[in-house]
Amino acid sequence: MRPGAHPLRRTAEGARPVDFGAFVRARSRTGVLVVQPRMGFSDPVTMRAGLAATRAADAATVGTITLDSYTRVGELASVENALEAGTGLNGYPIVTYDRAVTGQVLAGIRDDAFPVQVRHGSAVPGDIFAALRGTWINATEGGPVSYCLPYGRTPLDESVRNWVRCTEDFARLRESGVEPHLETFGGCMLGQLCPPSQLVAMSVLEALFFCQHGIRSVSLSYAQQTHPGQDREAVAALRRLCGELLPTTNWHVVIYAYMGVYPTTDEGAYLLLDEAARLAVASGSERLIVKTVAESRRIPTVAENVAALEAAARTARTAAPERPPSTESDSQTYAEARALIEGVLELSPDIGHAFELAFRQGALDIPYCLHPDNHGRARSYIDGDGRLRWAGIGRLPLAGLVGPARSRDVTSSGLIADLSYVQRAFDRRAVESHGIRGRDRAEIALPDSGFS
Template sequence: MTGTGFGAFVRRAHDAGKLVVQPRMGMSEPDRMRAGLRATRDARATTVGTITLDSYTRVGDLESAELALLEGVSLNGYPIVSHDLATTAGVVEGLYGAGFPIQVRHGSATPEAIFRALMTAGLDASEGGPVSYCLPYGRIPLSESMANWSRSCELFVRSREAGMDPHLETFGGCMLGQLCPPSMLVAISALEALFFHRHGVRSISASYAQQTNADQDAEAVAALRRLCAELLPGADWHVVVYAYMGVYPVSPQGAYRLLGRAAELAAGSGSERLIVKTVAESVRIPTIEENVGALEYAAEAAARTPVEPADSDSQTYAEAAALVDAVLNMAPDLGTALLLAFRRGYLDIPYCLHPDNGGRSRSYIDSEGRLRWADIGKLPLGGLVDTLGAPAITSGELLESLSYIRRKFDCETTV
């Protein structure tokens, strides 16, 4: 099976004026996984396929994944390491190709076995990152994740020997899903993209997750695009926007309204790809039909949206660039620099409980819905951010902030 060129497909679609839309879909049963891929391909939209892995495989508990398969127990994703090659080949046969790329999504800080499995199956696209798939999802040391991801990148680029063009997408623009000021999301996403680039990956996408204010989100995407242009010479890169990843609206109208805003953000900012969410996100894992409905709704919303990128010379860019520059000045090796940055508090994710995260920074949602810094801790933003008058965040206010988007979009539907 030859490589499909995930990044090249997205580039061609963008040049034709199409936003590529993609689900976050994974089923443990091969026939259901194949049905989901086929439905994604056949949706009335420009799509790429997704094989999202199960939580046992993500954390390397392959014994539990294999036991579930033996006992016929459904998992919350596709156990690509535990299924044999013939099974996975059968899932993608006749679907995967230059006209329908497929990305493997996983969430692992120990991804080497996953990369070996997807490469063996002839697949050429995945995602994650040494920071973004360590701090939110596990407790293994950041240094271990950095080493694991270094080896995985070096392994993945060897797929060029089989005629593939391996593609990696950062998850850094989605840290914790919510309540992280956009400048930090942009900085982590850009730094992970550079990490991939320095490890030989040449087809890269940089992520950004929709947050709490549309104008601030537009500034963030513009800032991310500017940083990628500055940091990734010679790479084929694009930006992927994620529909809001926090507490989702419970009403179908609110969910669709929020998804529509994500599509408008992606299309209006000139981004090339969008990861959708569905009307079922607040209550359960969505069906294949609900995923297709979200894909088609997002594609229609994007088609109505003119491209009007925000000015990249914004407060968000200034903060993100300061964070990136501070990290790059810490050590010549980017992995070492990232470890030092977290150790010294130059990178610090608000409300993240991982032992390698300083935990001194804090954020809040202001009266306009913008995410702002309440406390910058040791972040190198002293000349850029004024926290005087910022509120002290109580546990109750934090919980209320977590449901800000749900309340906003559900209430809008009742007005």
């Protein structure tokens, strides 16, 4: 079957999309947490069914179309070959399908009560943004750093140029009466083992980059890490910095359920998701991107995505309100994040150029990232309390803020243990608190006494 010749290929003009950011903020003002899946299917019929099920879930939801890996890296010939052969992809190939196909996927589902966001992961997103504009999809995410360093070997200066062009083109949707929205992926760098201050700083910097190139509706991400108290402190710092530095009031914070190695048990996965939902509520965040019980094994089904959405919404509705961390005095996370941001902004008034200079000089340095433009001198570890700490700061502008590095170097075995810390801890909690349904306890790699 030709890529555009799908049964859903009919002319379908959907309603003009709402401002994604304003929609989420309006729901938040009513005391409701918006929940969102990470969902993408190559078959348009299945993709439409997934959006319909998300909309019908017992939760306040927004829709997601996640793109496939070939589209993310621009290997469109591979997409066409897969579609011709009837081979499933790990996401929706929005560039390859005729815009009428995507229009029909959205028709009758996307409206004022249910906006849809495209998620991709590309450092070369020109074709993707063109497809978004062609189908009036006005919400997506990414960033010149966060969609470059972790995902491939695209040179950072090339990624910056690509994102400048795409952001400015996307901003022109406003000329047609449509408000474009961009979410920075900067709060999720490598998913794990970045100390929270770096996640906060990168999220704010990428949001400033979007605003500098014409975007007025932004969201800032923060990925759940290894310690709830440290996470609450980090989101408080993020919200404070947004209020201090962003040139727009149309912003909100989105929490990502843990992005690293996920629990292997259903119970452990739900315990971790519950903690993410409580973090979102306690920190005043407006949106939560969920993960499912299948994350450690395969691509989740529509039903598994809906179950996760509804579980998170139930937790959010019943979560006891907490007093947010005080912003009257600078927390450690705030002080570090502010220093990182200022260390970049002082390099150039052009934030994209400042990114390039910062990585060249080591003022930004992502732990354990192998990209050629990353210095690779910064190191992190999980301490005995489960908090992420700096083991070494390289040339990061954190002198005087971060104490002496760990007394011993980070070893390969220590890094592997840290990478699986959350998975093992939550699977252990599942065993101790709930038992294991459908799995033999002996099959589960439990943490040793050092991770209890």
